[in-house]
Amino acid sequence: MPNVGGWRFVVLGVVIAVMLVLPLVVKSSFAVDILIRVLLFSFIGSAWNLMGGYAKQLSLGHAAFFGLGAYTSTLLQIDFGISPWIGMVAGGFVALLASLPIGWLCFRLRGPYFTIATIATAQVLMLIFLKFRDFAWGAEGTTIPNLGHAPLMMQFETKAPYYYIVLGLLTIALLITARIERSRIGYYCVAIGEDEDAAEAIGVDAPSVKRQIYMISAFLTALAGTFYTQYIYFIDPQTAFNFNISIEAALVSIVGGVGTLWGPVIGTVLLETTSALLQSWLGNSIGGVQLTVYAVILMAVILWRPTGIMGYLAEVYARRRSKSLSLPAKA
Amino acid sequence: MLEILAQAVINGLLIGGIYALVSIGVTLIFGVVKIVNFAQGEFVMIGMYISFFLATQFGIDPIVSLAVSMPVLFVIGVLIQHFLIRRVLGLNDLPQIFLTFALSLLIVNLSLMLFTANYRTVHTWYSDEAFRVGGLYIPVAKLVAFVLAMILSGALWIFLHTTDLGKAMRAASQNRDVAQLMGINPNRVFAVALGIALALAGAAGSLLMPFYPAYPLVGQVFVLMAFVAVVLGTLGNVIGALIASLLMGVAESLGIQFIGADSGLIVVFMLLLITLALRPSGLAGGRRR
Numbered sequence: 001m002p003n004v005g006g007w008r009f010v011v012l013g014v015v016i017a018v019m020l021v022l023p024l025v026v027k028s029s030f031a032v033d034i035l036i037r038v039l040l041f042s043f044i045g046s047a048w049n050l051m052g053g054y055a056k057q058l059s060l061g062h063a064a065f066f067g068l069g070a071y072t073s074t075l076l077q078i079d080f081g082i083s084p085w086i087g088m089v090a091g092g093f094v095a096l097l098a099s100l101p102i103g104w105l106c107f108r109l110r111g112p113y114f115t116i117a118t119i120a121t122a123q124v125l126m127l128i129f130l131k132f133r134d135f136a137w138g139a140e141g142t143t144i145p146n147l148g149h150a151p152l153m154m155q156f157e158t159k160a161p162y163y164y165i166v167l168g169l170l171t172i173a174l175l176i177t178a179r180i181e182r183s184r185i186g187y188y189c190v191a192i193g194e195d196e197d198a199a200e201a202i203g204v205d206a207p208s209v210k211r212q213i214y215m216i217s218a219f220l221t222a223l224a225g226t227f228y229t230q231y232i233y234f235i236d237p238q239t240a241f242n243f244n245i246s247i248e249a250a251l252v253s254i255v256g257g258v259g260t261l262w263g264p265v266i267g268t269v270l271l272e273t274t275s276a277l278l279q280s281w282l283g284n285s286i287g288g289v290q291l292t293v294y295a296v297i298l299m300a301v302i303l304w305r306p307t308g309i310m311g312y313l314a315e316v317y318a319r320r321r322s323k324s325l326s327l328p329a330k331a
Numbered sequence: 332m333l334e335i336l337a338q339a340v341i342n343g344l345l346i347g348g349i350y351a352l353v354s355i356g357v358t359l360i361f362g363v364v365k366i367v368n369f370a371q372g373e374f375v376m377i378g379m380y381i382s383f384f385l386a387t388q389f390g391i392d393p394i395v396s397l398a399v400s401m402p403v404l405f406v407i408g409v410l411i412q413h414f415l416i417r418r419v420l421g422l423n424d425l426p427q428i429f430l431t432f433a434l435s436l437l438i439v440n441l442s443l444m445l446f447t448a449n450y451r452t453v454h455t456w457y458s459d460e461a462f463r464v465g466g467l468y469i470p471v472a473k474l475v476a477f478v479l480a481m482i483l484s485g486a487l488w489i490f491l492h493t494t495d496l497g498k499a500m501r502a503a504s505q506n507r508d509v510a511q512l513m514g515i516n517p518n519r520v521f522a523v524a525l526g527i528a529l530a531l532a533g534a535a536g537s538l539l540m541p542f543y544p545a546y547p548l549v550g551q552v553f554v555l556m557a558f559v560a561v562v563l564g565t566l567g568n569v570i571g572a573l574i575a576s577l578l579m580g581v582a583e584s585l586g587i588q589f590i591g592a593d594s595g596l597i598v599v600f601m602l603l604l605i606t607l608a609l610r611p612s613g614l615a616g617g618r619r620r
Binding site: 058060119 | 366367369415418419422423424425426427428429430432433434436437439440441442443444447448547555558559562591594596597600601603604607608
């Protein structure tokens with residue numbers, strides 16, 4: 001057996017180096033835009049994966065936190081002139097606080113009804129922001145004032161800086177996930193995900209663990225909301241609380257492999273690449289193509305590879321290893 | 332004022348009958364197969380498009396086309412049970428939730444590609460007719476839809492309580508293992524449950540067509556209503572789902588009347604969240620599966 005641990009660092013080093021120089025090499029703004037989307041949804045997927053993948057609390061309401069993050073930083077910026085860098089962190093804390101009452105309500109239900117309750121909370125937030133016009137521009141939304149090149153206000157004239165910001169966010173999420181994977185709360189989450197009653201029976205404080213992981217997941221998701229609003233210079237309730245964000249967060253994790261560190265990243269790369277190829281092939285003329293393909297991929301994964309791509313890779317790896325181990329025995 | 336209130340209640344009850352058809356389907360599938368069908372609304376949409384095409388191509392009245400949409404959706408239900416849902420039974424939550432969710436995404440987006448996002452309407456001779464009772468206004472199309480929805484719900488109740496197959500379905504929903512020991516074939520019972528549930532959704536679609544536009548996302552409104560009604564009415568309980576649906580129709584209608592035209596859904600969601608906050612124990616079925 002080669003030294004797997006050593007190889008892993010080499011591969012990781014190469015990946016990091018490639019990611020860092022990529023925007024210097026790729027000049028097409030269409031391509032950089034796709035890269036940013038991939039990194040953004042990898043990040044949102046990683047945030048979802050903490051709760052949905054490890055603790056198996058299958059939320060379809062993460063748009064609630066995305067939207068809260070987006071609105072917090074935008075309101076702070078437009079009404080008080082506070083930099084989105086601060087607004088981003090503030091948005092994270094707003095989402096973290098919001099996750100407490102939302103969790104208090106939704107964790108009363110299990111399984112599919114937990115999922116439905118999370119959908120309802122995100123929808124209620126969207127409807128509230130649509131309804132109350134004087135508070136946050138209502139249904140029309142607002143554009144973010146364009147200051148040109150203003151790094152302190154998270155505004156840039158080229159796409160590369162946005163790329164590095166979201167790359168940084170993803171790195172943070174992956175480091176947090178890696179840390180949680182090997183911590184007590186991570187093991188508790190996995191135990192709850194396997195069988196909540198059994199976990200409680202052996203002394204895991206399931207409500208408290210679920211609350212904590214939900215807070216972390218909500219905080220990270222909100223950061224993505226701020227970033228996205230700054231990137232597209234526009235906010236309205238339909239964009240900020242879009243159900244598709246909740247869907248894609250879950251989708252990339254499931255396709256890539258729930259409860260694995262790299263699952264959401266791999267899932268996003270697959271889904272977003274497919275979607276970009278479809279778009280350049282068919283154009284934007286026909287609505288619904290992208291989500292049709294996503295739905296087919298999701299269905300195929302559930303029926304044939306419920307552990308996702310990561311689970312499949314682990315299987316292949318285990319098979320090869322057991323083969324190489326059993327060879328000497330045969331000889 | 333009293334008249335406005337009474338009118339709002341009537342409007343709510345009439346649309347609540349349609350919600351009931353969808354909710355009963357959801358609760359039937361949940362009770363018997365132990366699966367939440369996220370795609371139930373999409374079958375309402377399919378029912379609507381079936382009636383729409385029969386009406387525009389052959390001039391068949393949407394109410395008459397019930398005779399087509401219900402059997403077609405029954406068959407679709409049996410096929411979905413056989414080829415999709417059967418394969419995830421007994422697995423954990425994730426495949427069970429996301430299989431029907433993926434199905435919903437697939438149907439909605441295929442319809443977007445095939446039918447575009449345009450609103451399709453069917454105008455029948457009774458679409459604009461209404462009875463006037465005192466100062467109240469009762470649209471004929473909605474009344475017909477309500478009455479037929481109640482007849483179908485009643486027929487289902489009689490089926491569940493008097494026929495062997497219906498009793499087998501109730502037995503399977505009470506205790507699957509014991510039912511199997513008593514010689515009930517679960518696959519057959521599950522297939523029939525899916526078939527009936529989808530047929531009811533299809534019926535809802537046909538009944539809506541004279542007064543409601545068809546478009547690919549139309550199912551989402553109905554499925555959200557159904558989920559709330561099913562939670563409020565205790566999961567797996569047909570009568571509970573029926574009563575809760577009528578109440579939700581009224582709540583939505585009062586919300587529209589007194590808070591604003593875009594507030595129907597807020598009222599419904601708030602109702603769900605408040606119920607969860609105050610009486611989660613009343614939702615015994617939602618807590619444990």
